[in-house]
Amino acid sequence: MKITNLIEKNQFSLHQEEFALDVLTGLSSHPKSISAKYFYDDIGSELFQKISQHQDYYPTQTEFAIFQKNCAIIPDIINESEIDIIELGAGDGHKSKLIIDGFLDKGCKVNFYPIDISEKAMQLLGENLTVNENLNIHGVVADYFTGLAHLKKISNNKKLVLFLGSNIGNFNKAQSRDFLKKLWFSLNTSDHVLIGYDLKKDTHVLNKAYNDTDGLTEAFNLNLLNRINKEFGGNFDTSKFQHYGFYNPTLEAMESYLISLEDQHIYISALEKNFHFEKFEPMHLECSHKFSPSDIAYLASHTGFFVEQHFSDDKNYFIDALWQVQKESP
Numbered sequence: 570m571k572i573t574n575l576i577e578k579n580q581f582s583l584h585q586e587e588f589a590l591d592v593l594t595g596l597s598s599h600p601k602s603i604s605a606k607y608f609y610d611d612i613g614s615e616l617f618q619k620i621s622q623h624q625d626y627y628p629t630q631t632e633f634a635i636f637q638k639n640c641a642i643i644p645d646i647i648n649e650s651e652i653d654i655i656e657l658g659a660g661d662g663h664k665s666k667l668i669i670d671g672f673l674d675k676g677c678k679v680n681f682y683p684i685d686i687s688e689k690a691m692q693l694l695g696e697n698l699t700v701n702e703n704l705n706i707h708g709v710v711a712d713y714f715t716g717l718a719h720l721k722k723i724s725n726n727k728k729l730v731l732f733l734g735s736n737i738g739n740f741n742k743a744q745s746r747d748f749l750k751k752l753w754f755s756l757n758t759s760d761h762v763l764i765g766y767d768l769k770k771d772t773h774v775l776n777k778a779y780n781d782t783d784g785l786t787e788a789f790n791l792n793l794l795n796r797i798n799k800e801f802g803g804n805f806d807t808s809k810f811q812h813y814g815f816y817n818p819t820l821e822a823m824e825s826y827l828i829s830l831e832d833q834h835i836y837i838s839a840l841e842k843n844f845h846f847e848k849f850e851p852m853h854l855e856c857s858h859k860f861s862p863s864d865i866a867y868l869a870s871h872t873g874f875f876v877e878q879h880f881s882d883d884k885n886y887f888i889d890a891l892w893q894v895q896k897e898s899p
């Protein structure tokens with residue numbers, strides 16, 4: 570598998586500078602926050618892989634089951650003899666494998682371009698995919714749209730963009746619309762997207778998924794503090810922060826916080842700055858928005874996509890939406 574890394578490795582690359590600036594602005598804000606996109610260093614990617622295999626974390630198992638049931642139907646709908654599959658935030662790719670195999674089983678040639686900000690995720694993905702003479706794989710380590718821009722002119726083949734695992738839920742409703750419009754703009758008419766949406770459901774199921782019994786999500790969130798310690802010389806003590814994840818029905822989102830268990834000062838040497846945390850002060854890490862089927866239909870119709878098919882599971886926990894890009898001619 571060929572990998573192109575668009576993120577420079579030197580200590581203060583653009584990516585590191587952006588991360589440092591986000592930590593500075595996030596820890597200087599009220600309430601404090603750090604973006605979820607920084608969860609995925611090597612340890613974070615491995616922890617997420619464990620979370621996704623945990624019995625309490627229904628989204629991965631559910632989406633896997635949806636693909637097991639429908640992976641033969643998707644190539645029939647798309648009906649191409651060769652396709653470029655681009656995956657945004659691919660992670661370990663074990664669900665993408667089902668989609669890819671669906672096309673290969675129909676004799677379709679597949680060029681797979683996973684894009685992920687984490688180099689570790691790209692390595693994990695390489696271990697999950699099996700060699701096939703009809704499959705070319707070219708991984709790109711980059712932010713979603715930097716990767717997409719890099720791949721824009723790769724070929725004239727029809728494209729299928731995968732955005733799975735409810736990654737779209739990390740955006741709020743306005744940001745999801747902007748993201749989808751940007752995605753529409755970067756594709757050609759009649760290209761396809763397959764997007765995983767986590768649906769609104771019993772709050773007990775939601776809260777259990779984000780508070781697994783083995784403390785994996787807690788470790789995943791606290792790892793962000795370790796990452797800041799390692800990369801920017803911070804002195805966070807993870808035992809002085811508590812993970813708190815709950816469903817906010819007004820926001821229609823799971824929210825994750827780390828709460829300071831004492832009044833404390835954190836020094837981050839790369840920023841040459843102390844940050845004060847009051848006892849019980851929260852730091853916001855992540856929102857994972859949940860959708861209704863009508864929210865999803867609304868998003869398609871307001872961002873230039875035609876709904877080809879929505880695939881769901883027996884419990885109606887999740888929808889994978891297959892849409893086609895619609896552009897107008899004069």
Ligand SMILES: C[S@@+](CC[C@H](N)C(=O)[O-])C[C@H]1O[C@@H](n2cnc3c(N)ncnc32)[C@H](O)[C@@H]1O
Nearest residue numbers: 606609658659660685686687690712713733734
């Ligand atoms: C929640 S995991 C989902 C992985 C996989 N799509 C799945 O469904 O299991 C999110 C993945 O997206 C990647 N990611 C997060 N923000 C990103 C960004 N802005 N650009 C590229 N990749 C990103 C992370 O590194 C991680 O591998």
